Amino acid sequence: MAELPASLSYFQNAQMSEDNHLSNTVRSQNDSRERHEHTSERRRRGNSGPLSNGQPQGNSRQVVEQDEEEDEELTLKYGAKHVIMLFVPVTLCMVVVVATIKSVSFYTRKDGQLIYTPFTEDTETVGQRALHSILNAAIMISVIVVMTILLVVLYKYRCYKVIHAWLIISSLLLLFFFSFIYLGEVFKTYNVAMDYITVALLIWNFGVVGMIAIHWKGPLRLQQAYLIMISALMALVFIKYLPEWTAWLILAVISVYGKTQDSTMVWLVNMAEGDPEAQRKVSKNSNYNAQSTESETQDPVTESDDGGFSEEWEAQRDSRLGPHHSMTETRAAVPELSSNILASEDPEERGVKLGLGDFIFYSVLVGKASATASGDWNTTIACFVAILIGLCLTLLLLAIFKKALPALPISITFGLVFYFATDYLVQPFMDQLAFHQFYI
């Protein structure tokens, strides 16, 4: 399951109509309303901010080079602010996941594994367990690759309706079925007596409003809240159904593998570039948009573009999670945009965009740390800080190197390093210190 979100987030970040951003990057986009006349060129040449993928594909490059420099400055200027704006949703998602893990025992109980990780980890020898976890991770990664190829093929042959239908079904599943399970488990934990009619009413309202907020229009904050909830739900399912070593292996491989997916994404983007219809249908909702409040216009185009987590994302997740989904669609690139995309580039370019996969993986890492670490809160907090440090460093590196960087590897690497270091080295030490109340 882990590999799908990674590839998904790559794809989701590819806002093909505007820029050729292909990886899980934290992009800070500048407010470019004043350059509306260059919108089409800018779109084709990609977002000019140093934090974004600088793949110019337009043919009016000479004309817009000056704009590029101005864009860069503005992007740099907004960079710090937008990264901080990302901290809030990332923290919220992690808080939700950790709070659930700590209180609802369902998500730490072992109830079998998914079909994507068929090898069990309850083996007699350590070597066998290692082998099984490597095989599990390999299967997951290959499923991701297959899904990517499938998505590319579907996209190439313009089976947009298939993709779209798939997205809708996936988000339906996630918003209704998984939240129903979550609600049920929370009630069980707190021993709340509840009747089915009330639950049906609650879930119905939650799901329908979620579908509207994500796929159509809704207040930005509501969209963001739903996306955070969905990410948290996904992360919880990953934490529950992935066995220990497999999960860590998948996290490690995903952070590395993500980078190598650029070529596939470049190809896909190139395909879309030459296809105006595809461009129109590109998912603008692929990323969580940390929008500042002043960018919340009443422009319906904006709202359909901003705030949406990619439905593809949900599709993929759902496909991974649901055992009855035989087919997983890695990245549907085409939620339909009812409004004209051309008019909406400026609002879309505002704000930092972080892929949904990043949210999920950060939360999986922190959730696993809180669920299984002997260090308990020390390890959880260490992983949380590590991920934030990774985000900050990604911003710094972007400012220094002035090209797109994936957001996943640095944070996940730090997270993993901090997890194991804190759990095995720091925790025993701090435990003894705290026991005797020694302060160092």
Added chain:
Amino acid sequence: MTAAVFFGCAFIAFGPALALYIFTIATEPLRVIFLIIGKASEGLKSINPDETAPSMRLLAYVSGLGFGIMSGVFAFVNTLSDSLGPGTVGIHGDSPQFFLNSAFMTLVIILLHVFWGIIFFDGCEKKKWSALLVVLLTHLLVSALTFISPHYGINLVSTYIIMVLMGIWAFFVAGGSCRSLKLCLLCQDKDFLLFNQRSR
């Protein structure tokens, strides 16, 4: 143990640090980044060309606060989470004020880290090696004092005295003076402390 103990100790230990964070750092995204990363770099300066570059004193304060919060959190958070569970404090003859003492100790450690950060950075900049040495020695002293652990009274009182001394020293190192303190307290100060730092 009750929720009152949990919340009380949590706020004792982390209240001032949280207040410092909310009032001086949370409003400035760049300072938050400093807090997380812990050191400035030229790259960060380029991120905000319009604003004044962060001064070294600000950096010292932020990194001191960051270190203090992390050390306080790591020392105290597991104890805090235990205080929500069942149990009787000191049932085997230990001090029943275990949580309270730990909370106050955590608080003083956090504040000490802030002051040490300011003094240390200033000492490094002005090459005052005596300042560095004193910071190091007081740190060791405070830690050593905690080793006489069951006697919380001496431990806490002496650490608080050291904290007050360090605070006064950091205040003068950071550029304060008796006159500016008077102006600030009487609300006659036009440039309020951190909000108008000039780059150094």
